[in-house]
Amino acid sequence: MTDQEGADWIPAGADLSRPSAARIYDYLLGGAHNLEPDRDVARKLEAIQPQVAAVARRNRAFLRRVVRFMLDRGVRQFLDLGSGIPTVGNVHEVAQEVDPAAKVVYVDYEPVAVAHSRMLLKGNLHAEALEADATDTAAVLKSEPVERLLDLDQPVGLLAITLGHYLPEVRGVFAAYRDALAPGSYLALTHLTNDFAVLSDPRVAETMRQTQDHIHPRTKDEVLALFEGFELVEPGLTTSANWRPDRLAAVVDPEEDGLYAGVGVKV
Numbered sequence: 554m555t556d557q558e559g560a561d562w563i564p565a566g567a568d569l570s571r572p573s574a575a576r577i578y579d580y581l582l583g584g585a586h587n588l589e590p591d592r593d594v595a596r597k598l599e600a601i602q603p604q605v606a607a608v609a610r611r612n613r614a615f616l617r618r619v620v621r622f623m624l625d626r627g628v629r630q631f632l633d634l635g636s637g638i639p640t641v642g643n644v645h646e647v648a649q650e651v652d653p654a655a656k657v658v659y660v661d662y663e664p665v666a667v668a669h670s671r672m673l674l675k676g677n678l679h680a681e682a683l684e685a686d687a688t689d690t691a692a693v694l695k696s697e698p699v700e701r702l703l704d705l706d707q708p709v710g711l712l713a714i715t716l717g718h719y720l721p722e723v724r725g726v727f728a729a730y731r732d733a734l735a736p737g738s739y740l741a742l743t744h745l746t747n748d749f750a751v752l753s754d755p756r757v758a759e760t761m762r763q764t765q766d767h768i769h770p771r772t773k774d775e776v777l778a779l780f781e782g783f784e785l786v787e788p789g790l791t792t793s794a795n796w797r798p799d800r801l802a803a804v805v806d807p808e809e810d811g812l813y814a815g816v817g818v819k820v
């Protein structure tokens with residue numbers, strides 16, 4: 554029996570023959586929603602860089618911190634682009650713990666991510682998962698869940714956590730979301746780069762070419778350009794572990810941390 558057969562988390566008709574970033578990331582975080590081809594790529598990445606799972610965990614911790622930060626600043630609605638397969642500390646869980654009426658729309662184009670999110674959100678009136686390509690900005694912004702759950706005249710927390718590096722053209726996509734959001738909205742992102750040692754081995758991008766999600770690492774200036782129209786909040790563009798760490802002990806050398814991370818507020 555293959556590991557696809559009999560698995561109730563695999564949506565009917567989904568073609569999972571090619572490894573995906575969502576399922577590789579799930580494996581790296583210790584999840585169970587992945588298949589042998591995904592695990593094979595994940596193991597190859599770990600053989601190139603044993604720190605890759607630690608990078609994923611720190612990225613996930615950054616996501617939780619930025620959601621709490623935005624909640625502290627009064628944000629009560631979130632648009633999570635490239636939301637991935639649910640794992641511990643999902644956006645709606647962090648947000649609805651603070652305000653049970655906080656709204657969340659998850660967007661991903663990977664069928665397992667969307668199906669599992671929908672399963673988890675059953676009965677939750679304030680959060681929904683949308684299956685869409687985040688680069689189709691009009692389709693996302695005009696989608697039923699966005700129109701029903703989010704009030705775009707009020708500040709939104711826009712999350713693009715490890716999304717940008719999967720997109721070959723990125724500035725226009727981010728600009729379209731920015732233009733749709735009210736002033737006072739926040740953008741949080743993390744982004745792969747070759748500026749730091751940990752993930753700069755060319756075999757990382759090469760290995761990801763076996764998947765449906767090729768990667769496009771970018772330089773600091775290219776990542777900063779994604780914040781056009783936003784004012785970066787302190788400490789500016791840094792790396793995921795070093796953005797407002799909960800504890801000083803959690804600070805990590807950027808060369809090991811690897812992902813650019815930052816939060817901006819729309820002016």
Ligand SMILES: C[S@@+](CC[C@H](N)C(=O)[O-])C[C@H]1O[C@@H](n2cnc3c(N)ncnc32)[C@H](O)[C@@H]1O
Pocket residue numbers: 573574575576578612613616634635636637638660661662663666685686687688713714715716719720766
């Ligand atoms: C590494 S996961 C990150 C999940 C979550 N944002 C986090 O940081 O914990 C990246 C996600 O982006 C999704 N993704 C990549 N390109 C996308 C696109 N064009 N539209 C929607 N989702 C996309 C993948 O399917 C995957 O689930």
